[in-house]
Amino acid sequence: MRAVTGSGVVIRLVACEDCDLLHRLGEVPEGGAANCRRCRGLLRRRPRNGLEHTLALALAAAVLFVVANVFPFLAFEMKGRITETTLVSGVVDLYNQGKQEIAILVLFTIVVAPLCQIALLLWVLLPLRWNRVPWQLPHAFRLLRHVQPWSMMEVFIIGILVAIVKLMGMATIVPGLALWSFVLLMLALAGAVSSFEPEAVWERLEARA
């Protein structure tokens, strides 16, 4: 629900997601946020950088995703024998050991969910770049929102750290190209997601209509 005041400022009525209190909300300044006055929950935020910034980061993430998944990310050397692993080969090993549940969980949280996030961001932002309405926009937003909590690349980085320390005394660990691109991928995707606000897309579409 929205109303336009005499001075042309759009006032929206919004409800707090956490406590349901209604607020009249005017324009939120760039880089700012509005919080619920009762429970301090986030009502609305406006990232400093626009959708173009998000698009650039999402494109970078797409390239890094390919590198991170094609090249080996760690090599392990013990008594002259070397084993290398890529993200997917690690998951396949786990699957073949009969731990299918964990293999699927790991595959989903570090490969499928991030890939979905990148693909959905591009799905929405590329058409908007050329002023077209993205196809199936509500479904894309819904999927993006549901997939977000399951994308766990930053947790995986800590997991890598724990594994490396555990093996340090036993053998030599050589970080591969994919490891570095994985770290960059995590940063690019985190930047893309945090600078993306679906409300900004809805607003842009409302302005067109």
Add this chain to the structure above:
Amino acid sequence: MSAAEATALAASCARCHDCGLLCRLPGPAPHGARCARCGAELHLRKPGSLERTWALVIAAALCYVPANVFPVMMVTSFGQVASDTIFSGVIYFLTHGMWPLAVVVFVASIFVPVLKLASLTFLLISVQRRSSWRPVERTRLYRVTEAIGRWSMVDIFAITILVALVRLGNLATIDAGPGAVFFGAVVVITMLAAESFDPRLIWDRIEVRKA
């Protein structure tokens, strides 16, 4: 419309779960009403929130026991097998003088799952007892519970990497143990439980008292 100190519920409006738009509901029973902007089904509160959250919390608590009793990892080197539980993993880092890592693993694998189960149980009971005690802090507790859940996956990821790297036949092999499957289940189920809890229920009780 007066927005001062009123809730969306009292104004017979609902916030769309998906796009956040505030929608006016056609009647008192909003069954099948849809968001005007994105078409998602509208609900005043998450449907069956308390029942669903209770079921998931109990399921997670049941999985928590085997997750800690069974080994999460078996290390075979030179024909000898050593198995690690979650707790012995923390002890390993402590005894080897790597206490920063011991703290990380302890927080991620032991402290966070227990905190999540305890705080969700506390929130459920406080809502059911119609408590009006410190709603702001309870809402904050909910937000923290929702945000930290993912960090419990650290151990699962570390095991995956160890399994993938250390496969040198008789020399050294690492296998994932049955505890890891249960531990993964605890993480997933508690994340779903946090997602299904509706923090607005904390405030509904206070609204009722005021009225």
